[in-house]
Amino acid sequence: MTTTAAGRTTGPEDNPLVEGLERLPVHPTALVIFGATGDLARRKLLPALYNLAHEGALPERFGLVGNARSEMTDDEFREMAIESVREFSRRPADEKVLAKLFSDVRYLPGSFDDDGVYEGLRTTLAELDEIAGLSLNRCFYLSTAPTFFPVIVDCLGRHDLAERDGAEVRVIIEKPFGRSLEEARDLNARVLSVFQEEQVFRIDHYLGKETVQNVLALRFANNMFEPLWNRNYIDHVQITAAEDIGIGSRAGYYDSAGALRDLVQNHMLQLLSLLCMEPPVAFEAEAVRDEKVKVLRAISAPRPEEIPDIAVRAQHGRGAVAGEEVPGYLDEEGVPPDSNTETYAALRLEVHNWRWAGVPMYLRTGKRLARKITEIAVTLKPVPHVAFQSDMSAGVRPNVLVLTMQPNEGVSLSIGAKIPGTRMAIRTVNMEFLYGTAFLSQSPEAYERLIIDAMRGDATLFTRNDEVEAQWRICDPIVKTWESMPGPLPQYPAGSQGPEEAKQLLLGDSTWRMI
Amino acid sequence: MTTTDAVWSEQDTSPSAIEEALRRLVAECHASMEQCVPARTLNLVCVVDREWSGEIANRLRRVGRYHASRTVVCTVEPGRRTLDAQATVSVEANTRAGEFAAMRELVIVQVGERHLRDIDSIVDPLVVTDLRTAVWSPHGHPEAVDALTTGRAGGAPLAQVVLTDAVDEPEAETALTRACELSERSEVVDLAWLRCTPWRERLAAAYDPPVRRHELHTLSKVSVRYRSDSLVSGLLLVGWLCAQMGWRPDQLTRHGELLRGRARARRGEVELRLEPVDGMSAPGLAGVETRSDLGTMLALERGEGGLTARRREPPSRRGGDAFEHVWTVLGASRGEPGILGEGIRHALMRDPVFKPSLAAARRLLG
Numbered sequence: 001m002t003t004t005a006a007g008r009t010t011g012p013e014d015n016p017l018v019e020g021l022e023r024l025p026v027h028p029t030a031l032v033i034f035g036a037t038g039d040l041a042r043r044k045l046l047p048a049l050y051n052l053a054h055e056g057a058l059p060e061r062f063g064l065v066g067n068a069r070s071e072m073t074d075d076e077f078r079e080m081a082i083e084s085v086r087e088f089s090r091r092p093a094d095e096k097v098l099a100k101l102f103s104d105v106r107y108l109p110g111s112f113d114d115d116g117v118y119e120g121l122r123t124t125l126a127e128l129d130e131i132a133g134l135s136l137n138r139c140f141y142l143s144t145a146p147t148f149f150p151v152i153v154d155c156l157g158r159h160d161l162a163e164r165d166g167a168e169v170r171v172i173i174e175k176p177f178g179r180s181l182e183e184a185r186d187l188n189a190r191v192l193s194v195f196q197e198e199q200v201f202r203i204d205h206y207l208g209k210e211t212v213q214n215v216l217a218l219r220f221a222n223n224m225f226e227p228l229w230n231r232n233y234i235d236h237v238q239i240t241a242a243e244d245i246g247i248g249s250r251a252g253y254y255d256s257a258g259a260l261r262d263l264v265q266n267h268m269l270q271l272l273s274l275l276c277m278e279p280p281v282a283f284e285a286e287a288v289r290d291e292k293v294k295v296l297r298a299i300s301a302p303r304p305e306e307i308p309d310i311a312v313r314a315q316h317g318r319g320a321v322a323g324e325e326v327p328g329y330l331d332e333e334g335v336p337p338d339s340n341t342e343t344y345a346a347l348r349l350e351v352h353n354w355r356w357a358g359v360p361m362y363l364r365t366g367k368r369l370a371r372k373i374t375e376i377a378v379t380l381k382p383v384p385h386v387a388f389q390s391d392m393s394a395g396v397r398p399n400v401l402v403l404t405m406q407p408n409e410g411v412s413l414s415i416g417a418k419i420p421g422t423r424m425a426i427r428t429v430n431m432e433f434l435y436g437t438a439f440l441s442q443s444p445e446a447y448e449r450l451i452i453d454a455m456r457g458d459a460t461l462f463t464r465n466d467e468v469e470a471q472w473r474i475c476d477p478i479v480k481t482w483e484s485m486p487g488p489l490p491q492y493p494a495g496s497q498g499p500e501e502a503k504q505l506l507l508g509d510s511t512w513r514m515i
Numbered sequence: 516m517t518t519t520d521a522v523w524s525e526q527d528t529s530p531s532a533i534e535e536a537l538r539r540l541v542a543e544c545h546a547s548m549e550q551c552v553p554a555r556t557l558n559l560v561c562v563v564d565r566e567w568s569g570e571i572a573n574r575l576r577r578v579g580r581y582h583a584s585r586t587v588v589c590t591v592e593p594g595r596r597t598l599d600a601q602a603t604v605s606v607e608a609n610t611r612a613g614e615f616a617a618m619r620e621l622v623i624v625q626v627g628e629r630h631l632r633d634i635d636s637i638v639d640p641l642v643v644t645d646l647r648t649a650v651w652s653p654h655g656h657p658e659a660v661d662a663l664t665t666g667r668a669g670g671a672p673l674a675q676v677v678l679t680d681a682v683d684e685p686e687a688e689t690a691l692t693r694a695c696e697l698s699e700r701s702e703v704v705d706l707a708w709l710r711c712t713p714w715r716e717r718l719a720a721a722y723d724p725p726v727r728r729h730e731l732h733t734l735s736k737v738s739v740r741y742r743s744d745s746l747v748s749g750l751l752l753v754g755w756l757c758a759q760m761g762w763r764p765d766q767l768t769r770h771g772e773l774l775r776g777r778a779r780a781r782r783g784e785v786e787l788r789l790e791p792v793d794g795m796s797a798p799g800l801a802g803v804e805t806r807s808d809l810g811t812m813l814a815l816e817r818g819e820g821g822l823t824a825r826r827r828e829p830p831s832r833r834g835g836d837a838f839e840h841v842w843t844v845l846g847a848s849r850g851e852p853g854i855l856g857e858g859i860r861h862a863l864m865r866d867p868v869f870k871p872s873l874a875a876a877r878r879l880l881g
Contacts, residue, residue, distance in 0.1 A: 013725070013728055013729075014718060014728065015718035015722055015728050015731065016731075016759040016760060016761075017715070017722060017723075017731070017756075017759050017760075018719045018723065019717055019759060019867070019868055020866055020867050020868030021715065021716055021719055022864075022871075023716055025716070025719055025720035025723040026720075026725060027723070027724055053845040053846070054822075054845075054846070054847045055846065055847075056713055056716060056717075056821070056844070056845065056847075058845055058847030059720070059721075060824070060844055061721040061842060062715065062845070094820070094847040094848075096819045096820035096847075097820045097821065097845055097846070097847045098820075100819065100820035100821060100843045100845055101820075103843075103847055132840070132842075133726075133826065133828070133838075133840045133843075134724060134726060154635070166726070307611050406615060407614060410613050432552065434552060434615055434617075434730060498644060
């Protein structure tokens with residue numbers, strides 16, 4: 001046994017050199033990207049790998065293998081990867097690092113069910129091990145359409161690529177994880193027939209955002225909020241994920257998904273879980289995810305007859321965004337003219353547990369709304385008695401704590417304050433904490449954090465199988481009910497606050513916050 | 516970045532007048548542009564010779580995104596008896612609608628040498644209360660650093676962090692002794708130590724795979740090569756290995772330009788070797804090589820796009836000839852402005868390993 005100077009005792013199986021390092025080593029790894037020429041790979045994954053390389057955060061030995069249907073040589077894939085980084089990286093590329101990163105990249109063309117691809121993969125991965133002189137961990141990143149997830153997983157299993165002596169094998173799966181509860185269960189069963197749950201990393205990139213993780217910091221690193229964080233003090237919660245943009249070129253995907261599947265089932269329920277969960281015993285994958293799942297389980301699956309009262313859907317019509325005329329959803333290219341897909345969804349949920357019983361949780365998301373914003377607003381109950389004269393106390397409003405994820409990441413608390421003057425007149429002012437002004441560093445892209453966590457085997461920021469199913473248990477009845485109802489859907493003008501119908505969800509005197 | 520600046524200046528002024536002007540500038544900026552918000556992260560107090568203040572200003576401008584939220588530069592002019600000051604509040608000009616713009620505040624105070632011993636009384640009103648304060652004095656002036664890091668009448672010191680670059684000190688022994696002394700009362704962020712960080716990360720990573728960890732405990736030789744002015748970085752790296760591995764180092768002995776010595780590990784002795792090299796453009800380390808009792812060797816050298824790594828394994832492991840792997844450990848050079856930026860960022864953090872490494876490095880010199 002050795003005692004380090006900082007007082008830690010280490011044995012021969014420990015590595016005392018990691019103590020105090022900001023960036024912990026990641027085991028040498030080969031990353032295989034299925035769908036390596038797709039939009040996600042080009043815009044996010046390859047630039048994320050570059051930024052990790054730039055910062056010296058990639059594993060000491062790192063191999064990259066791409067697969068997609070396009071016929072391409074290693075050299076052509078290398079050129080594509082380099083161009084993707086130049087175009088989409090958050091920082092200008094250092095050409096020397098860029099060239100080195102992709103210098104030995106491999107590309108295997110072929111469809112996802114092509115046995116030849118997997119035989120080629122076995123050979124390529126064995127070569128990379130040989131070059132490194134040790135068994136590299138293997139990470140398979142499924143950056144493909146969801147229909148291919150089970151196909152790829154089955155093939156990896158059949159070709160003995162799902163496990164390896166002396167190294168870890170992991171699979172990273174992009175959302176959406178199924179289109180319904182049944183599909184999610186089926187997909188989980190198929191994935192878990194090949195991999196163990198601890199090998200599976202289901203990405204919800206919201207969890208990789210610094211400001212989403214900051215929800216946990218705010219709640220569990222500050223004593224001032226916890227005493228108020230319950231039904232006794234909180235009146236209601238509004239979670240908003242609004243976008244001012246339309247569907248762009250994603251008509252094919254979006255029209256089959258809709259707002260509920262696209263954002264509510266995953267990202268917004270993640271935010272709700274983080275906001276409502278009990279303190280975990282440790283900031284470790286299982287402890288955190290156990291608490292999140294408990295929240296989801298405490299939300300009843302809505303009965304069909306309840307759905308009109310707790311869920312609203314709508315489609316955006318024509319309107320103006322940022323001074324420009326924009327078409328309605330049904331006029332977008334690639335959208336069927338009789339589509340009943342919602343571009344707006346709002347829900348009222350309740351978490352039936354001791355802490356939250358009776359507190360309405362409002363969730364809304366939509367395309368082509370007034371502006372882009374993602375926030376959680378926690379509205380406290382009003383003070384029990386206003387002692388100030390009524391004409392001067394109009395500004396006495398319930399406190400609202402707003403956690404903004406984008407675009408101005410930070411925390412804002414509205415409080416009542418006296419207007420300067422001879423009378424006791426009250427108005428609401430905001431105490432603002434802005435992430436960008438309080439910390440020196442630029443936040444890394446969510447994918448950088450998540451890729452390195454997956455390579456390290458830290459699943460804290462990934463979605464567990466029971467969590468996915470618990471999310472679908474809530475959303476599935478709504479999806480099914482909506483699909484069974486004829487259109488047309490209520491409309492809201494592009495660039496507006498959303499449909500009038502959303503107001504019917506609100507209880508008491510509550511109003512939706514301005515987007 | 517294009518900025519809009521609000522500027523105030525006054526000759527023969529006082530700290531309270533400067534502080535009042537700063538408050539006014541911040542309020543004016545906010546009134547003229549509601550998106551402006553004051554950044555509140557770190558106070559950085561720089562004590563610099565007036566004739567070199569331009570170079571320091573240039574270095575501070577190039578640190579990139581890691582800048583202090585309020586920077587107070589005290590330029591020392593021999594013979595000066597009064598204070599002249601200029602305060603500037605800068606805001607990014609091209610902020611998009613709906614976004615906030617953080618203000619940066621810069622105060623330049625011209626002081627005389629006579630002011631240095633009590634410089635804390637000048638700086639105190641100029642820093643944002645409750646924020647961490649770091650002091651950086653690249654041209655010496657230890658009396659100013661002492662004044663800022665020693666509380667008056669037993670009170671808390673104004674600065675909690677000392678930013679230093681041991682490479683600036685001609686004698687390594689003096690640099691390490693001073694750093695040890697400062698680290699007793701403040702947190703020290705030494706740029707010479709930060710230059711070692713990529714090497715520390717890579718050594719840690721090289722021995723991190725479970726199949727390699729046992730090798731770490733069989734190391735028999737460590738060789739470090741450094742630019743001739745950067746002996747301190749070499750000593751700190753070796754000191755770090757000694758501290759973390761529990762090795763007890765003897766004093767190094769000089770053989771021409773080479774420093775050699777031994778450290779006692781649990782299994783036996785580890786040979787230590789530090790050697791200067793010519794032709795390096797930037798300060799810091801040129802290479803590190805470790806050898807083990809098992810016959811393995813790992814060498815890390817500066818290279819294009821990162822560090823060039825070389826690992827040699829003895830014949831017995833593969834049954835045939837000895838073999839060698841060469842690869843690049845990816846990482847972009849941060850450059851000297853980047854190192855200073857890292858130093859500023861580290862002023863917000865705590866490094867539990869630096870102090871023991873520093874103490875071990877100091878022991879290497881006897």
